[in-house]
Amino acid sequence: MGQGGYIFAEWDSIQKEYPDFQRAFADLETKAIRSCTDKWFPKLTPEQAFGALTPNSDQFGRTTILPALFDDNAGNPMDTTHGGGSPAGTWRQKFTTKGHQMILQGNR
Structure with a gap:
C-alpha cells in the first residue's frame, strides 16, 4: 500500500x-x-x-483548506495577523527546530 x-x-x-x-x-x-x-x-x-x-x-x-482556518506549528492562526493574506493564501511556515513536531492543526 x-x-x-x-x-x-x-x-x-x-x-x-x-x-x-x-x-x-x-x-x-x-x-x-x-x-x-x-x-x-x-x-x-x-x-x-x-x-x-x-x-x-x-x-x-x-x-475548505484555507490556511486561515488552521494554526501553524507555533499554534498561531495562519491569518493576516501572522503574515498571511485575507484570508491567508499561503501555507508558508518557518521551522526553527529539528525533530518531530506538529506542523498544522485546525482552529475552528
Whole structure:
C-alpha cells in the first residue's frame, strides 16, 4: 500500500498554468451545487440552498483548506495577523527546530 500524501499548490498558479483545469473545476462545482440542491432542497434555487463557507442551518455548504482556518506549528492562526493574506493564501511556515513536531492543526 502507498503512503498517501498531499500536494499543496497556490490557486493563482493553477489558474495561470492550467486554465482548462480551472474551467473544468468551475463546471464541476456548478454541477455539484445544482445536484445537491435538486436532491436536498428541491423547492429552492442553488443560490438559496448553498451557503458556501458559512451555511445557515437550512443550507448546505462546502469545506475548505484555507490556511486561515488552521494554526501553524507555533499554534498561531495562519491569518493576516501572522503574515498571511485575507484570508491567508499561503501555507508558508518557518521551522526553527529539528525533530518531530506538529506542523498544522485546525482552529475552528
